[in-house]
Each structure stands twice: as structure tokens, then as C-alpha cells.
Amino acid sequence: MAHLLGAEALHLEFPTRVVFDSVSLGVDEGDRIGIVGRNGDGKSSLMAMLAGRLEPDSGRVTVRGGVRVGVLDQADTLDDALTIAEAVVGDRPEHEWAGDARVRDVIAGLLGALPWEAPVRDLSGGQRRRVALARLLCEDRDVLFLDEPTNHLDVEAIAWLADHVKRRWAPGSGALLVVTHDRWFLDEVCTKTWEVHDRVVEPFEGGYAAYILQRVERDRQAAAIEQRRRNLARKELAWLRRGAPARTSKPKFRIDAANALIEDVPEIRDGVSLRSLAVSRLGKDVVDLLDASVTYPDALTGRERTVLHPVEWRIAPGERTGILGVNGAGKSTLLGLVSGEVEATSGRVKRGKTVQVATLTQRLDELEEHLDEPVRVVVGGLRTTYTFGSGSKAQELTPGQLLERMGFASAQLSTPVKDLSGGQKRRLQLLLILLEQPNVLILDEPTNDLDTDMLAAMEDLLDTWPGTLLVVSHDRYFLERVTDQQYAILGGHLRHLPGGVDEYLRLRALEEREGAGPGTTSSEPAATGLSGAERRSAQKEMASLERRLEKLERSIDSARAALADHDQSDYVGLGEEMAKITAMEAERDEIEQQWFALTERVG
Template sequence: MSNLLNLEKVSKSYGVRPLLTDVSLGVGAGERIGIVGRNGDGKSTLLRIMTGEEPVDAGRVSRERGLLVGFLRQSDDFADTHTVREVVLRGMADHEWAADARLREIVDVLLAGVDLDRSVAGLSGGERRRCGLAALLLGEHDLIILDEPTNHLDVEAVAWLAAHLAARPSALVVVTHDRWFLDAVCQQTWEVHDGVVDAYEGGYAAFVLAKAERQRQAAASEVRRQNLVRKELAWLRRGAPARTSKPKFRIDAANQLIEDVPPPRDRLELQRFATQRLGKDVIDVEDVDFARGERVLLDHATWRLGPGDRVGIVGVNGAGKSSVLGLLAGELAPQHGKVRHGRTVVLQHLSQQVGFEDPEARVLATVESIRRVTKTADGEITATSMLERFGFTGDKLTARLGDLSGGERRRFQLLRLLLTEPNVLLLDEPTNDLDIETLNVLEDFLDGWPGTLVVVSHDRYFLERVTDSVWALLGDGQISMLPRGVDEYLERRSSEQQVARNERAASRDEVEQVPRPRDEVATHASKPDQRGVAQAPKAKPGSAEERTARKALARLDKQLERLAAREAELTEAIAAAATDPERLTELAAELAEVHEEKEAAELEWLEAAEVLE
């Protein structure tokens, strides 16, 4: 495996703070590497150094000659005067990208519902993100570098992106807090912390096990060192002629490391506390109709939330997930029906908007004004200790709220909400701008929290980690329970899309089979087709050419049926194997082959059909 890029003893500082110190690492051809670490520890800086956008203070960065690097930044640099077609397709005509199955899939998935001739200036943040990702993936690169690519993508798009990247031959370096994505795509994990970069084999799950084992070994080494020091001191004091033997320590395997760890939370115990605090009735949605503009989101929908329920909501962007949270919170009113709250409900709603009433207020003072001592599963802790758990230490304790970064604002918003001790929590995309360490803290807090929880999130790992059931908005006006969770949601979406494709294909066939006047047929035959190639001459009735063309159509119809069925099977298999990177790679490669074969068969079918017109 050839090395594409190398960092040799690289150091980088901002002011007096060192982000990287004597870091040496490399990226080989075809490697897929995930980068994790706390916000502000230098992940994005490392990416910019790798691409050459950021100079180093010391050390050397070398790249293979002629290396083609694609870089997705956290913010795009699109010119607002350009259209989506210009910034994404770079002037390619429709028939150029539509004729290539790989390019067509990228455009169909990432730009679904986006008008290609629309100005970039009018796009939402999520649409701009999809445009940037599509523009990058349409190109050919030896090395793809992505900075938070899953931001603003829904669960379905994240699953597609994971399968697509796993099937590409390009090397990949990605910074993301999406732990499911790391497991599905990456073969190695780099952790950036305290100026160094530690490398681990495997995705996020393997990284957690390996890190825990390293920490266990380090703790054992520290215990051994302290024991030796104590014995050395004792020997020096009594002047003994010999030292005692060293203790022996057994290194456990990773599976032994966690075999005695209890489940994250005791559901029965939490439900008992929730029932005591909340009572029997929490939130009842009864026969509700709700629409935004002309779009009907709920149609005579009924849904009940009980004490201790931990619910995740999924759906495509625009399905109405945030609106449902607004209804549950009482911030939005239905056009018909009722949303009832129990008498003991104390509800807090975390929206996607991050703002403060007083930007001049200080972090610690604001927290202490809400509550100085907070009850947790481990007992009571002070406001300062709670702030430290959420990453606010040192001078951050006295920082102005208006000076906090996006991630820090999100953390503070969450903390302030939890300090009010609600018994019903509605969280709308709570993982936005949070690093993995903060997510672990939040998950740990929620493990011991006994209230009713409703979460809307594109972060599949977080959703499955903190909730017990998954419900979906599938566009039918109802809130549907999915017994098998996100996997079932992806399968349903895949089936719906396949049905829609079949209906479009049937509609095209009906149009093509409508007989046209002879003069129109003659005119059409004299013109080149959309690909700029003169059409095949028409066969005479009863001729050998006609018989051959009919046989070809019958054969191709069966072949296309078989390929469509295989395509559906592979799509379902990819959704089911989302946590198995090796299997995912195999399936994605086979799906790409099926797409190519299907494209060739469709072109051959069209040529045969032209002969019979």
C-alpha cells in the first residue's frame, strides 16, 4: 500500500496553546480513517494541515506527486449569484451526468427536491451542505477529506453516504461526531487530544474497547509503579539487603474488560421513579390534524406518551419532526383535535435555535441563578461540578455567554435546560455541534434520568443509545411505531422509493407506447436523439430485423426485471448490514455492478424499441 500523505514531527499552536506537538502519521491508498476528539482540540486544524490550507509551525508535510484531494469544509464558499447546477455540476449537461449511473445516484439522493436552476442564495443550510457534498462526490479523487459530512443529513442520507463511501476506492479521512457512521465506514480511528494523535484499529466500537484497555493497562502500570516506590522507600528505611518480588498483572482481553459491566440504565427502576413523579398521564395526542401551508403533516393522528417512555422520532427532512415536538410542547396548535398534558408535567423543549436573552451574562453566574445544587443518579453535585462535566473549566466558567462558540453554546443550552429538573424532555437535534466526549456525558446523565424523553435526531448512535422505541413520520399523516427501529425505517423508505421508480418507469412505458401520426414518426426519425446520435433505421413489418428486435425486447424485459429485484434485495441487505463494514463494502460493490448492468440493459432496450417504432 503506497503512502499518499505523510506528516513528520508536525507542530502547530494558536497563541500560547499547542494543538499538535511532534505529530507523525500517514494516510495510505484506500485507507478509511475517522478522527475524533473534543471540540477545540485541533481536529479541523489537522485536516487543513493535511490539505495544505494551514501552514505548520514545525515539521514537514509531504504528499504524493499528482495527488488529487477533495476537501469538504464545515462551511462552503459558493457564490450566491450562481445556480445549483453551476456549483454542483460545473456546467455538465443533463445527459452527461444522467448517463452515468454513479453520478445520477449522487444527484438523485443528495439533491432530491432541489431545483438545479435555483440560485444558491436561497438555499437552506442543509441544502447548501448537500450541494457541497454532491459537488465533491461527483469528482474523482485519490484522497477525500470530510469535516463533519453528516451535519444536516437525515438518517436515510447518512446510511446512503456510508454505503457510497465504503464502496469508493479513494482513501478517506473524516472528522465526525456520528459514531454509527464511524463504525460503518472507518477502518482506523485517530484520537486528537492534548497535542498528540493516538491511532486505533477499527471504527468507533473498536476504538472504545481499545482505549478502555489502554487505560486499564495504564492504571495497572501506575499501581505497580506506586507499589514499587513504596517498597523502595520501605527498603531504604530498614536497610534490607534484598527487595521483594514484583507483583504480576494479567492483561484481560477486550471482551473480558466489559463482561461484568451492567446495562446503561435500569429501565424498571427508572419507570418506577417516573410513575411516582409524573403520574399516569403525561401527553396525549388525540385525533389531531396539523398542516404547515399546503402540506398535511398529521391527519387524525392519535399518540400517547406515558411515564418513563423514551422515544425517538425519525423521518425525512421536512416530514414534520420539529413540528411534532412543537405540538407536544404546546408551542403550536393543531387545526383539529387536542394535545393534553398531565397535571404533574414539567416540560422542557430543546429547539434547534441557539440563543441567549443576555449575551453579557456569565456562565457560572447564570447556572447558579437557576440552581446551585443538582440531583443526579450519583447524588447531589454543585453547579461548578456540573459545568465541569459538560466541559466548562478554568476561564470558561467566567466567560460571557455571547463569547461562547457554537458547540459551547449548545452544551450550555442543554445544561441550563437539565438544571431546571424537568420530568418531560423534548430534544430537537441535541447532538448538533457536540463532540463525542460531551455526547458521552449527556448520555450518562440521561441514563439516570427517570422522566419521559422524546428525541429527534439524525445521529443514529445517539438515538438508539438513549431511547427504547423508534417512531416514524412516513408521510401518511400518522406517527407509526417501528418495532425494529431505524433498520425497519430504512427498509420501508427503500421499498417506497423502489415502488416510486417502478411507477415512473411504467408511466414512461405508457407514453412511449401511445401511437403517433405517421408524419410525426417520420420527422422524429430524421432527427438525432438527445445523445446526438442518429437513431436506428426502422424495421419493416415481418422483416428479420423486426423479429430480432422483438426477441431482444422480450429478453431485456426479463433481464431488467431480474436486475430490479436484485437491486431491491441489495438495498435491503445494505440497510441490514449497516454495522458490518466488510459486508457493507461487498454489498455496495455488487450494487454498483448491478446499476451499471441495468444502465447498459436500458440503453440496449431503447435501441431495440427504436427499431420497432
């Protein structure tokens, strides 16, 4: 592979600490590199040095002649005097940029809902971020540096971005370096992972899942070093391997090695125990939305606008549900009905007598009254011990142990809340809410400002939390990891997604192709026009297809495992085995399409 840029003996030092000490790296044609590590360990600084935005204290960065580098950093550099069109395509004539397929794709994928001639000064922070990303992607660059590109993007836009960067360059050409906490994006796009830690950069082959496996191996060899971190990584690996078929087929490592590592790792959650404990805390009734709808007066037209059409949703004890939908679809309104902050215009909301709802919002309101207090005082003032988990797995934790579990070092326990980083404040906010012992927890974009290790720690904490959990998040990995089912708000209707996030993206793409506008797919069962007998027959066929899919997945996994042990010099035999696997995958895809079509009919 041709060399694009490299770093030799980089040293970077801030007044209070050394960030990097003699780091040497190289970026070649075709590299797709994800950069991970704890907040504050130097991910953005590394990217800034490689991109020429930050001078190292010693060492050097070399770039091959003629290589064009593009950077998306976290700073907002847009000119308020420009329109969106001027910010994205500059002064290029319309016939020129409109004739460029890449530019059209970027505009449709990131800016489709924004007025093309709107002034930049009137945009929100999230909209400005989209414009900055679109401007970069419309340029011809050999190397792209993206620092948190998924911030302010919804699930649909993140999926588009992943597809775009995978198709942007021909195989073996161009290079991408990305810092992001979105683990799904890392696994979907990256072929290499760099972990930044302890003044060094450690390279791993493969995306996020492969990185997790190799990190577990590294930690195993180091015996007792970072015991807790290793256990969290193994638990996460177990979920990755037991997750959706699309994920288990991606990691670039031997499947039998992964299975050997997780054979003694239990399921991430003891669902039976948690539901039993949830029933004992909540009773059988949690929150029922009974034909509840919400209508608001439209400020522009003065007419009534229905945000949520009649919703029938009976939330169960211990239920773990993710809510999907484009911005403005009504997710916050739906959660407001559950929490009691929003009144139903018609229908009714019924709550169990023992229900205590707590909401983790995108604001940090819970911390306002504690800004001048040390972290230890804030947590210790609530309770002396805390119990997490149930039955034989229940744990009694002191405030200090609880804070340590969420990544607070001993030195940070005496730090005033106002001096904490954004990620630390976010973790403390979640802890304060959990310590109030709610039995219904609503998480609204909980992953903001958290690095991948802290996201894993949060997920581990939620695994032992015995209550009903409702989550809104654009972080696909987190959503799939902590919830057991997903719903979407489409056209003001609440719709169950048996196929999860993939089904949601397919439905949204279908709407776009049909030109129907966002959310026009109805979710009302009556709209399907099926009789009771037809519905039962369709459900029976769906169950049959699911069994066939499970059998095919096992066969594909076995074939891939056997392929890894096949004589690599036997090209004819390898080709025949690959052909068999390809045929099984094609059959699986066809069955999945049949299953999706049936879910459309059933509703």
C-alpha cells in the same frame, strides 16, 4: 499498500497555545480514517495541513506524484451566481454527466428534492452544504478529506453517504479521512481511528467501537488517569456490545476481550427505578394524543394541507422515544402538539395535571439574558444543589460539579456566556433546562456542535434523568443510545418502528423504489385488513421469529469467538468455520426479512 501522502514532524502553534508538536503520520491506499477528539484540540487543523490548506510552522507534508486530493471543509465556498447544476457538474454537457453512474447516484442521494436549475443564492445553509458535498463527490479524487460531512444531513442521507464512500473505490484503493461527531458513521465506514489530544495524534485500529475498546485498555493501563473519561468509555462500550446485532458484528476486535471488559458494567439505565420515579413525579397520565390531526392552509394553493393525519399516541411516564422523518414530514408539528405550542385541528390533546414540558431547541434562546454573566453565576443562581438519579444511585451535585460533569474546566467557570464556543453554549443550554426540573423533555437536534466525548457525557447525564424523553435527531448513534423505541412520520401518519432506524431506512427505500414519493406508506392499523385472529396469529409468529433471531445471534457470537482462538494456520478448518458462520448469517437475514414482512402486515 502504496503510500499516498504523509506528514513528518508537524508543529503548529497559535498565539495562545501549541496545537501539535512533532506529529508524523501516513495515509496509504485503502485507508478509511476517522479523526476524533475534543472540540478545539486540532482535528480540522490536522486535516487542513494534510490537505495542503494550512501550512505548519515546521515539518512537512508530502504527497505522492499524481495523487488527486479533494476537500470538503466547513467554509461555504459556493458561487451565488451559479445554478445547482453549474455548481455540481460545471459546464459538462448533460449527456456526459448523465451517463456517469457515480454522478447520477450522488445527485439522487443528496439533491433529489432540489430543483436542478435553482440558483445557489436562494438555498438554505443546509442545502448549500449538500450541493458542496455533491460537487466534491462527483469529481474523481484519490483522497477525500471530509470535515463534518453529515452536518445538515438527515438519517437517510447519512446512510446513503456511508454506503457511497464504502463503494466509491475498489478494495485497497483510494483513501478517506473524515472528521465527524456522528459515531454511527465512523463505525460504519472507518477502518482506522486517529484520536487528536494533548498535541499528539494517537492511531487506533478499527472504527469507533474498536477505538472505544482500545481507549479503555489504554486508560486501564494508566490506572487513575482520566478516571471519569474511562468510566464513560466503558459504559459506552457496554452499550455497543449489547446493542443491535448489526453493530455487535462490526468491531474489529476479539469479542471475548470486549465481554471481559464489560462483565461488571451494569445496564446503562435502571429502567425500573427511572420509570417508578417518573410515575411518582408525573402520575400515570402524561400526554395523550387522541385522534389528533393538524391541517395548515397552503400558502401557494390556498388549499388546506394535512400535515398530521389522526394520531393516537399515549405517552407513558418514563418513556424514551425517538422520532424519525424527512425534513418537512411533520416532526416539529408533532412535538408542538405534545408541548402545547401547536393546536390540534381535530381530535384532542390531553395532558396530565403535573406535566411540565421543557424543549431544547436548535436555537439558544435560554442563554440570551445571560450573555454577559459568567458561567458559574448563571448556574449557581438557580439552585445550590441538584439531585440526579434515583434511590441508592441518587447523586447530590453542586453547580461546579455539575458543570465539570458536562466538560467545563475550572478556568471556564468564570468565562462570560457570550465568549463560550458553540458546543459549550449547547451544553450550558441543556443544563439550564434540566435544572428547571421538567418531567417531560423534548430534544430537537441536541447534538449540534458537540464532540464525541461531550456527546457521551450528555448521554450519561440523560441516563439518570427520571422523566419522559422525546428526541428528534439525525445523529443515529445518539438516537439509538438514549431512546428505547423509535417512531417515524410517514405520509403524515405516526408509525411505530419495531425494527428501529434500519426499518425506517428500509421503508423509505421501498417508497423510493415504488415511486410513491415520500411518506406514502400508511400506518393506520385498519389499512392492514387483518381480522383480530389474524393479527394475533401474526404477532405470535413475530415473537417466535424474535426468539429464533436471539438464538442465532448467540450462536453466531459464539462461533466468531471460537474462530478467534482457532489455529490460524489451519486454513481448511478456518474455511469450514467461516462457512458455518456465513450460513447462520444468511439464515438470520432471511428470518429478519420474514419479521419485517410481518410488521408490515400488522402495521
